[in-house]
Amino acid sequence: MAFESLSEKLQNVFKNLRGKGRLSEADVKSAMKEVKMALLQADVNFKVVKKFVKDVEARAVGEEVLNSLTPGQTVIKIVNEELINMMGSETTEIALKPGNQITVLLMAGLQGAGKTTTAAKIAGKLKAKGRKPLLVACDVYRPAAIKQLQVNGEKQGVPVFTMGDQNKPLDIAKAALEHAEKNGLNVVIIDTAGRLHIDEAMMEELISIKENIEIDQTILVVDAMTGQDAVNVASSFNDKVGLDGIIVTKLDGDTRGGSVLSIRAVTGKPVLYVGMGEKLSDLEQFYPDRMASRILGMGDVLSLIEKVQSTTDEQKAREMEQKFRKAEFDFNDFLDQFSQIRQMGSLSDIIGMIPGLAGKVKDTDMPDDKQIRRIESIIYSMTPQERSNPDLLNVSRKRRIAAGAGVDISEVNRLVKQFDQSRKMMKQMSGMMGKKGRRGMGGLFGGKGGGFGLPF
Ligand SMILES: Nc1nc2c(ncn2[C@@H]2O[C@H](COP(=O)(O)OP(=O)(O)O)[C@@H](O)[C@H]2O)c(=O)[nH]1
Ligand SMILES: [Mg+2]
Incomplete structure (x- = not known):
């Protein structure tokens, strides 16, 4: 890739x-x-x-x-x-006319870019959507090209219109349109000839087709392996012939791929699809956002960042951080942290989204959701005074709390002990870190990252 x-x-x-x-x-x-x-x-x-x-x-x-x-x-x-x-923000579809009106697509590009293959790939996609495509063989300079389109059309179950190699591309295209009308076909895909380099004759041929037939979309096919040339080719075609969309092929190879990133910015024309292999099913819709995530290798991390941003109130997080530094937090702050985590999903889901952490944090290191609920029920059984001043918790209070939460007193003891330990640890850490301490993700992740509040 x-x-x-x-x-x-x-x-x-x-x-x-x-x-x-x-x-x-x-x-x-x-x-x-x-x-x-x-x-x-x-x-x-x-x-x-x-x-x-x-x-x-x-x-x-x-x-x-x-x-x-x-x-x-x-x-x-x-x-x-x-x-x-x-990359153009939005996904652009090939615009098709509604109902049974005929949409005409003109495929353009240099030789070997993948026009013939891609024409057949598109035909297959449109057929699957319930359209009735017709492939038209207008590359009359190489008899093998006509055969290639016929073979691909057959594989896709899509009819191919040809008049051999003795007619002009424009005349073939005109006849193909009539054929489509008569036979109730509603997308005409014109496969044209390419040259090894941009030349006048190739451009003239395309221009003449565009001037004489109502083309709905001119689609340029470029080969990602040609790198910056692909972008230059796109610019020339866009200036001379005019383009509606671009398909970048051979992104499956070990190409550096930069063309697919810059082609939209340079030409102003959207990438419609990307070719991901030689098979006729290897054509993918182009999603700028997914491509970006793929490149950044962090689809999940991004959704995590969004989650954190949408669920944590920065001001509140700052206040918490202050409390943490002074080790002034109490059981109410515990509850706050739990509810923030709950808004983001389960703790194990969150851990799973952090690359590098997923495999490393042992399940036994993490309280599961059930444990968190038990801890919460213990805290809820405390009076407001006890929650904000945990030092009040003597044996008789602990017994009352355990009964209220329906747990054994040893669980209450454990929680209070963990709470004291984290408070102590945070005091030490905050001393060690000085004023410019490291910050965790909005303070949500406890322990080493610089978070606070959770007893683990
Ligand atoms: N790996 C790979 N090969 C492709 C892709 N698209 C086209 N090809 C191959 O590129 C070669 C040229 O394709 P062709 O459709 O004949 O290009 P044309 O000259 O522009 O019509 C053929 O061998 C195709 O199988 C793609 O997305 N990935
Ligand atoms: Mg071809």
């Missing part, structure tokens, strides 16, 4: 960012320098990279990020969003 090396490099940059409690402007700048290098090495167009880095930096050195509790995460979120922007 393309992007492996890019993905690896970006993830390294992010690992460093995440490890920092606070970010300075210099931290952001040096991280972005590495991101820039990684994108250039992945063959992303340099102008696109330049703008990307500028946009990310402008957002990332803002007050909001540098003062955020989770600055590393916030920078990653910005990189993700700008990456999606770069």
Whole structure:
């Protein structure tokens, strides 16, 4: 799969960012320098990279990020969003006319880019959607090309219109339209000839077809393995012939893949699909957001960041952090933490979403949801005074609480002991960390990351 090396490099940059409690402007700048290098090495167009880095930096050195509790995460979120922007934000479908009206698609591109294969792939997708496609063989310069389309059409169960290699592409296309009308077919896909390089004759042929037939969508097919050339080819075709969408093929290879990232930014035309293999089923809809997650290797992490952002109140987290530093927290704060975690899902789900942590935290290290509920019921059985002043808890109070919560007194004892221990530990840690302590994810994850409050 393309992007492996890019993905690896970006993830390294992010690992460093995440490890920092606070970010300075210099931290952001040096991280972005590495991101820039990684994108250039992945063959992303340099102008696109330049703008990307500028946009990310402008957002990332803002007050909001540098003062955020989770600055590393916030920078990653910005990189993700700008990456999606770069690829065009939205998924674009091939626009089809409603009902039985005929939609005409013109496939264009250099020789070997994958036009014939992709035409058949699209035909199969449209057929599966209930459309009635017709493939049209307009590459008359190589008899093998007609045969190739026929073979692929047959595999897809889609009719192929050909008039051999003795007619002009424009005349074949006109006749194919009539054929489609007569036979109730409603998507006409015109496969054309390519050259090894962009040349006038190829452009003229396409222009003449466009001038004489009502083409609904001109779709350019480019080969990802040609790197920046793919972007240049797209620019020329767009300037001379006019494009509606682009399909990038051969992303399954070990190509650096940068063209698929920059082609939209350079041409302004959306990527519709990506080719992921030689088989006729290997065509994937292009989702900028999924592509970004794939490159950042962190689909799950991003949804986790969103969860944390939507469920924690920063102000509250700050207050908690203060309490933590002074070891002033009480059982009410415990309850707050539990309810925040509950809003995010179960604890094991959350752990599972953190790469690197998933396999490492043993189940026995974590209280399960049932245990958390028991701890909560013990705390709920305390009076408000007891919750805010745990030192009040003597034996008779503990006995009353145990009875109220329906647990054995030993469980209450254990909780109080754990609570005292965490308070002690936090006092020590906060002394060790000094004023610029490391911050956990909004303070939610206890222990070493710099969180607080949970007895584990
Ligand atoms: N691995 C891979 N090969 C592809 C893909 N798309 C096309 N090909 C291959 O690329 C070669 C050229 O494709 P073809 O459709 O004949 O290109 P055309 O000259 O533009 O019509 C063929 O061997 C295809 O099987 C793809 O997405 N992945
Ligand atoms: Mg072909």
